[in-house]
Amino acid sequence: MDFAIREEQRILQDGVARALEGLSPLDRVRQAAERNEPVARDVWEGLVALGVPAMLIPEAHGGLGLEVLDAALVAEMLGRYVAPVPFVASCVMAPVSLRSAGSPAQQAAWLPRLASGEIIAGVAIAEAAAGARDGAGVTATNGRLTGIALFVMDGVDAGLFIVADRAGALHLVDPYARGVQLIPLTTVDVTRPVCELRFESVRAEPLGGDASVATMQRMRDAGRVMLAADTLGAGWRMIEMATAYAKQRKQFGRAIGSFQAVKHMCAEMAAELEPGRALMWYAAHAQDHLPEEASLMAAHAKAYLTEVGRFVARCAVEVHGGIGITDLLGLHYWFKRIGVNRQLLGGPERLREEAARLQGLAA
Amino acid sequence: MDLTYSPEHRALRAEVKAFLRAHRHLAPKPFGLNRPPADARAWECLLIEHGYAARTIPREYGGYGAEPDILAARIIAEEFADAGLPPSLSNQGITMLTPTLLEFGTEEQKRRWIAPTLRGEVVWCQGYSEPEAGSDLASLRTAAVEDGDDFVVNGQKIWTSTAHDADMIFCLVRTEPDAPKHLGISYLLFSMRTPGIEVRPLRTMTGEAEFNEVFFTDVRVPKTQIVGARGEGWSVANATLKHERGAFTNPNAFLGRLNRLIKVMREETVDGRRVLDDPVLRDRLMELQARVFALQFNGLRLLTASVKNQNPGVAGLIGKLLGCEVNHQMAALAIDALGELGVLFGDGPHVRSRGSWQGRYMLDLGFIIGGGTAQIQKNIIAERGLGLPREPKLAKS
Numbered sequence: 001m002d003f004a005i006r007e008e009q010r011i012l013q014d015g016v017a018r019a020l021e022g023l024s025p026l027d028r029v030r031q032a033a034e035r036n037e038p039v040a041r042d043v044w045e046g047l048v049a050l051g052v053p054a055m056l057i058p059e060a061h062g063g064l065g066l067e068v069l070d071a072a073l074v075a076e077m078l079g080r081y082v083a084p085v086p087f088v089a090s091c092v093m094a095p096v097s098l099r100s101a102g103s104p105a106q107q108a109a110w111l112p113r114l115a116s117g118e119i120i121a122g123v124a125i126a127e128a129a130a131g132a133r134d135g136a137g138v139t140a141t142n143g144r145l146t147g148i149a150l151f152v153m154d155g156v157d158a159g160l161f162i163v164a165d166r167a168g169a170l171h172l173v174d175p176y177a178r179g180v181q182l183i184p185l186t187t188v189d190v191t192r193p194v195c196e197l198r199f200e201s202v203r204a205e206p207l208g209g210d211a212s213v214a215t216m217q218r219m220r221d222a223g224r225v226m227l228a229a230d231t232l233g234a235g236w237r238m239i240e241m242a243t244a245y246a247k248q249r250k251q252f253g254r255a256i257g258s259f260q261a262v263k264h265m266c267a268e269m270a271a272e273l274e275p276g277r278a279l280m281w282y283a284a285h286a287q288d289h290l291p292e293e294a295s296l297m298a299a300h301a302k303a304y305l306t307e308v309g310r311f312v313a314r315c316a317v318e319v320h321g322g323i324g325i326t327d328l329l330g331l332h333y334w335f336k337r338i339g340v341n342r343q344l345l346g347g348p349e350r351l352r353e354e355a356a357r358l359q360g361l362a363a
Numbered sequence: 364m365d366l367t368y369s370p371e372h373r374a375l376r377a378e379v380k381a382f383l384r385a386h387r388h389l390a391p392k393p394f395g396l397n398r399p400p401a402d403a404r405a406w407e408c409l410l411i412e413h414g415y416a417a418r419t420i421p422r423e424y425g426g427y428g429a430e431p432d433i434l435a436a437r438i439i440a441e442e443f444a445d446a447g448l449p450p451s452l453s454n455q456g457i458t459m460l461t462p463t464l465l466e467f468g469t470e471e472q473k474r475r476w477i478a479p480t481l482r483g484e485v486v487w488c489q490g491y492s493e494p495e496a497g498s499d500l501a502s503l504r505t506a507a508v509e510d511g512d513d514f515v516v517n518g519q520k521i522w523t524s525t526a527h528d529a530d531m532i533f534c535l536v537r538t539e540p541d542a543p544k545h546l547g548i549s550y551l552l553f554s555m556r557t558p559g560i561e562v563r564p565l566r567t568m569t570g571e572a573e574f575n576e577v578f579f580t581d582v583r584v585p586k587t588q589i590v591g592a593r594g595e596g597w598s599v600a601n602a603t604l605k606h607e608r609g610a611f612t613n614p615n616a617f618l619g620r621l622n623r624l625i626k627v628m629r630e631e632t633v634d635g636r637r638v639l640d641d642p643v644l645r646d647r648l649m650e651l652q653a654r655v656f657a658l659q660f661n662g663l664r665l666l667t668a669s670v671k672n673q674n675p676g677v678a679g680l681i682g683k684l685l686g687c688e689v690n691h692q693m694a695a696l697a698i699d700a701l702g703e704l705g706v707l708f709g710d711g712p713h714v715r716s717r718g719s720w721q722g723r724y725m726l727d728l729g730f731i732i733g734g735g736t737a738q739i740q741k742n743i744i745a746e747r748g749l750g751l752p753r754e755p756k757l758a759k760s
Binding site for chain 1: 364365366367368369372434625629639640642645646648649650652653654656657658660661663664666667668671677678680681684685738740741742744745746748749750751752753754755
């Protein structure tokens with residue numbers, strides 16, 4: 001029994017953090033936002049050099065053969081540095097689906113290119129994971145896709161799309177195929193673009209055969225764990241900024257952090273957020289080792305951390321007072337990232353309903 | 364991350380299971396907060412003999428004498444919970460005084476008090492809080508003045524659970540009135556049958572007297588019954604408080620309560636429909652389940668940190684605050700799930716388990732306050748965990 005991250009995992013996480021400290025400082029994030037860069041190429045190249053896109057790809061396909069927990073530890077750091085790069089779809093959901101359900105030919109075609117960072121993969125499963133909005137949905141007939149997929153993750157600049165149809169089955173789509181139209185969607189969080197895809201009788205290749213829906217669920221669960229981890233990292237960074245400010249800012253002749261009204265806000269943020277780390281670790285571990293608990297724990301981890309994330313994002317801004325809402329300070333990048341994480345792949349109410357259903361507690 | 368157990372630990376689990384199957388007919392009936400009756404004392408002796416109670420207490424003091432093994436302790440606790448049988452006694456004498464004596468007691472004190480305490484023969488109460496010394500415990504004023512071979516104790520304690528049928532008290536008293544407040548306190552042990560002690564029950568909102576007030580008038584305590592040196596009682600007491608906070612954060616207890624809550628929501632109906640089918644109540648249930656899981660896994664994380672002798676940081680400071688709160692919230696949801704039935708109390712038609720959810724709901728509020736209030740816990744998290752400054756000291760008046 002060892003409920004902890006291993007020494008190698010700590011080294012991996014520290015390495016990514018150190019790299020991001022240099023690659024993705026707030027000025028770089030701000031620049032990416034102002035220039036509307038869909039992918040901050042220099043940050044991405046830095047992560048490629050560290051092997052981040054190769055983590056979940058088997059060694060036989062040029063990857064590192066690591067586990068979902070390893071990826072989650074990296075996701076935590078990406079949230080911490082609000083890194084403007086593809087990750088959840090391209091480095092996690094796509095490899096998870098291809099490695100578990102891709103045919104040998106599909107694996108050989110895509111996994112090495114994803115591992116090397118040569119291409120990015122976009123994932124369009126929002127309708128299956130969070131429910132269809134504005135009538136979106138994709139229908140598959142005779143190997144062709146027609147319809148609309150919203151909130152596609154990592155889709156901008158992608159060299160491959162993985163798309164769920166209305167039945168939850170997965171398809172591989174070439175972004176340059178005839179009949180594909182990509183429309184960027186603007187969210188509050190400029191660090192990670194999402195887009196809409198419109199398909200008009202687009203040729204597609206089925207992924208996963210009979211196990212396609214199960215594969216979609218598996219990638220969805222892994223994606224939820226990543227968003228939970230991203231929120232954990234972003235949330236802790238906000239707490240650190242808030243406590244640093246509370247130690248330094250003086251009013252009424254003393255540091256505001258010595259006032260219990262402020263101090264207790266900080267304590268509540270930390271006390272609520274930190275148990276989410278253990279829950280997230282467990283959920284991530286379950287993805288590779290406890291398949292019967294994987295969906296339940298992913299749903300609970302994301303629901304818990306997004307609820308606490310909202311609380312932390314709000315309180316950390318409040319601790320800063322007026323300066324907290326300014327662009328000058330930049331706290332809003334974390335605030336918005338946490339806000340978007342909450343909704344992607346299912347908000348907390350939906351996740352809790354799924355958790356109940358998975359345990360036979362709801363119809 | 365490795366959630367599997369070693370062959371030795373798996374063997375221990377099998378051994379505990381076999382023991383519980385073979386001896387379940389000897390398990391005592393519940394006795395609440397009262398002193399352990401004969402069957403409970405006999406059960407405790409059996410558990411000590413097998414190493415399922417007092418496991419790491421040295422044999423010469425009446426324990427089983429095993430090396431500390433946190434995982435073994437957890438396995439034993441899980442198996443007892445799973446079998447629905449009472450685990451080892453966990454009164455204040457066992458959870459608080461015994462570790463304190465092991466750390467600070469004289470050889471004579473250890474030999475005299477630990478064994479009968481472990482066996483449930485000697486019941487202790489804790490004399491810490493006073494009417495004017497709650498969160499600011501170190502400002503306590505109960506005085507002990509030297510007189511020949513004795514200290515003479517005068518003053519008042521409050522919130523003293525089990526004082527009415529305790530044999531002994533471990534008590535904080537001020538022995539050096541002129542020293543700074545933290546340096547003038549001593550830790551005394553004395554019999555509750557000493558002349559000059561009066562115990563008055565303190566009824567709470569549950570209708571029970573879970574606590575007492577204790578008054579001391581010229582109570583004579585032999586000087587040999589001090590634990591630690593004179594004036595060093597504060598550090599002795601702090602070690603004990605650490606043990607008390609640990610007692611609020613048992614993940615098996617959260618899971619047990621969660622399962623009872625789920626059972627209520629499955630079995631109770633409103634308009635002929637299961638309560639569980641109400642989407643709002645079900646959402647609250649799932650939210651609490653996630654919190655219970657988070658605390659359970661946080662507990663596993665602390666266990667691992669403790670095995671490796673690592674400091675878990677903030678994760679190790681939040682158990683009391685969150686644990687008491689989640690317990691309280693589960694009781695609140697059970698009451699809401701029961702609706703009007705949830706406010707029935709005591710005996711009578713329609714009442715469920717004598718209104719025990721109401722009892723828990725009220726008692727848990729006491730736990731949120733007792734043993735270091737939620738607000739004191741937040742100070743600890745902010746100051747020790749996040750490095751925020753302490754409240755500035757007021758100038759001495």
